[in-house]
Amino acid sequence: MIFEVWAPKATAVEVDVLGGRRSMSAGEGGWWSAEVAEAGHGTRYTFVVDGDGPYPDPRSRRQPDGIFGPSAVYDHARFTWSDHDWKGRDLRGAVIYELHVGTFTAAGTFEAAVERLEHLVELCVDFVEVMPVAPVPGKRNWGYDGVDLYAVNETYGGPDGLKSFVDACHRAGIGVILDVVYNHLGPSGNFLRPFGPYFSGFKGSYWGEAVNLDGPGSDEVRRYFLGNAVQWLRDYHIDGLRLDAVQAMHDRRARHLLAEMSEEVDALACSVGRPLSLIAESDLNDPHMVRSLDAGGLGMTAQWDDDVHHALHCAVSGESHGYYADFASLSALAKVLTSGLFHDGSYSSFRGRTHGGSFAGVPGHRLVAFLQNHDQIGNRPAGDRLPIAALKLGAGLLLTSPFTPMLFMGEEWGARSPFLFFSDHVEPELRESEGARREREFDGFGYVWDAPDPSEEETFLRSKLDWSEVKEEAHWSLLCWYRDLIALRKALPELSDPRLERVRVEVDALGKWLVMWRGTLAVSVNFAPESVTVPLSAGTVLLASDEPVVADEEGLRLPGQALVICRATSR
Template identity: 70%
Template sequence: MIFEVWAPRATTVETDLGSGRRALGPSRPGWWAVEAPEAGHGTDYTYWVDGEGPFPDPRSLRQPEGIFGPSRVYDHGRFTWEDHDWKGRDLRGSVIYELHIGTFTPEGTFAAAAGKLAHLVELCVDFVEIMPVAPVPGSRNWGYDGVDLYAVNETYGGPDGLKTFVDACHRAGLGVLLDVVYNHLGPSGNFLHPFGPYLTGTQGSYWGEAVNLDGPDSDEVRRYFIDNAVQWLRDYHLDGLRLDAVHALHDRRATHFLTELAGEVDALACHLGRPLTLIAESDLNDPFMVDPAGHGMTAQWNDDLHHAIHAAVTGESHGYYADFARPEALVKALTSGFVHDGGYSSFRARSHGRPFTGPAYRLVGSAQNHDQIGNRPRGDRMTPAQLRVAAGLLLTSPFTPMLFMGEEWGASTPFLFFTDHVEPALREGEGERRRREFVGFGYDWDAPEPGDLETFERSKLDWTELKEEHHRSLLCWYRDLIALRKALPELTDPRLGLARAELGEGGKWLRITRGRIGVWVDLCQDSITPPLPDGAVVLLDDSDVSAGPEGDPRSGPSVVVYRLVG
């Protein structure tokens, strides 16, 4: 086989296959290569650049000994796929379920997660979205400290484990999205610097150096990330990618990196004959992100919808929730998409965003996600009573809903920020760095230490909770809402202009009407009698949802979905 690596500024490049170093020679511009007929699947190797090393391959497909170990040759063709009938899944009308492999099950592996797919099928979600799986320091991490971006975390099951999981999802009728991080690399085990100008050397975001997307030699850097995206979609049969914090991608070129990536993915979708999805996490509130004439992303996360639902249900108004504390913000989010669409943001102390005109499915909304739970000091979730209302708002909206693992049964386990850095300086300073990151968010930062094993263990879902009546009851409510969503075209109609909203009793309740379907929500959760129109036929309400251990003095429903007749 041929070993090839990009190192445009090196004078010598060598590889070591375990029997001593051998020199690579210049091949195409900036690239070095050497043929090693004896090597193949399973061969371990490292690189040396200008006498420095050993380093893993920047495009390493496997790191069996972790981020500081050698790379291992991995042949994608050796895996036997069984998803031959899979035709892909369209994002339109779908429901996404976000999970973290390490905490979704007690075992924290792809194989264990595959064992829970029946639960997701019965919930009737359409996509599983996996948090990042690139190798990270130690044995536990959210995934956003990843390096060796072409490889898969061995703790979870490595490349074959991911393929087996995707294969099982497809056979169960579920699409799979993968969260990828292209705006920075982790602070530990990042050995790209010796090979070439992958990073700019300037602080691109809070999390580290900016990726070189527009400077000298940036053509190959862009290719590095685009080829990475293609690998996941082609070789791992993934159905789409969630792109982390794209507002931290600094690119001044005429064709933005995201636009170039979207074009490549569209071409791959045509070749594969199945839809491929790109979802951007963006803090810009700019519809250019999803405009086919703009960056061409399939969809983008909509934090405004989350913030509006969260503020309405919990009553919190600190930090960025201050702009969403009034019920009118919830109305605007549900009927317009963005709350900040050019107006003033007090949290940013400036105007923010542009109006969104749809279609609504291009905005991914949530009542909970890994960020909005995990970025709270104690990683606490909404209560089951709060989730009952939040689910009613989210799953009857025209946007693409996303649930976070365990939300559907009101999991009591937190989702905390956890790491396992090897270097003492990173391990010991992580808690303080985390505290500084959230200055101004309105929290008293009493978070547990990220590097403690207990912090990770506490974040694992407790599946035995499903034996308890109030958890099973909430799960049934989520199932019923999703089933109703799929049965009523009005609830997924992407035309935002169709919705009509009414606030009653000074904002105590909200009514949203789309065609002949109405949704009434008690925002105060204080047993208001639903003021339903004459001729309304109730299709679903939450009267039978068990109160839960926190108690619930309701004497009537908090959410009612009804049809107007006559």
């Protein structure tokens, strides 16, 4: 086989393989190569650059001994797929389920996650979104400290484990979205620097040094990330990518990397004959992100929508600290349900400036909305989740909204386990400073920071889901509520209609109730602990979170903290 590596400034590069170093030949564009006929699938190897090293391959497909060990040759063609009938799944009309492989099950592996797919089938979700799987330091991590971006974390099951998981999901009728991080690399085990100008030389974000997307030598750096995106979609049969914090991708070129990626992925979709999605996490509130390439946009299929989360969270929790301050009233919730965003050019008190642009004309399915996700739970000091009563109301609004809804693992039954921030850095200075670094990151967010040590194994173990909870009456009841809401969303076209201009919202001046109109369907919510009367002439009640619901001459009377979906007209 032929070993190749890009090292444009090197004067000598060697591959250390099969017990000895072999000189590599310089080629065009800074690429070096060497043919080693006796090497094959599973062969361990490293590179030595100008006498320094050994280093793993920047494009390593497998790191069997972790991020500090050698790379291993991995032949994608050796895996036997059984998803030949899989035609893919479009994001439109879909429900997404986010999970972290290490805490989704007790074993924390792809194999164990496959055993829980029947639960997701019965829940009727369309996609699972898997948090990053690139190799990380130690045995536990959220995944955003990844290095060796072409490889798969061995503690989860390595590349074959991921393929088996995707294959099983497709057989179950579920698409797979993979969370990838292209705005920075982890601080430990990142060996890209000796090979070439992968970094810009300045701190690009709170999380690390900026990746070189627009400086000298950046053509090949861009191809590194474009090739990585294509690998997941082509070789692992992944159906879409969630791109982490794209606002931290510093790219001043005339054509942004995201636009290039969108073009590459569109071409690949034509080749593989199935839809492929790119979902950006962006806090810019910029409609340019999801506009098509031919309209001058970046061509993202969708983007995460934190504004919907903030408004829903405030309405069901009563919190108003930090960045929640602007979202504390029901009028904010009404705005996001009808406009997609709250900060669409409005003043953001948290940022101290105006923020965002209008998403008028953008269909709601291009906005991925959620009541909970890994960030919004895990960025709280105690990693605490919403209680069951709040989840009932929030889920009722989320799953009848015009957006693409996303659930976070365990939310559907009101899991009591927290989702804490955890890591397992090898270097003592990183390990000992992680808690303090995390506290600094959230300075000004309005929390009293009393978080457990991220480096302690117990922090990780506490974050694992306890599947036995599902059998308890209150949790089972909530799970049935989520199942019914998703089933109703899929049965009634009004509830998946993405046209924001067709959504109407009425709110009570005293902040007790809200009605969201989806055609002739009224989604009525009482946020107050006492019963209220909503001015509706109700017809058939389709779904109710609580009983009794009484319709009389004054309107629809709702119990305290209840949500009702019915055919109705305004009074």
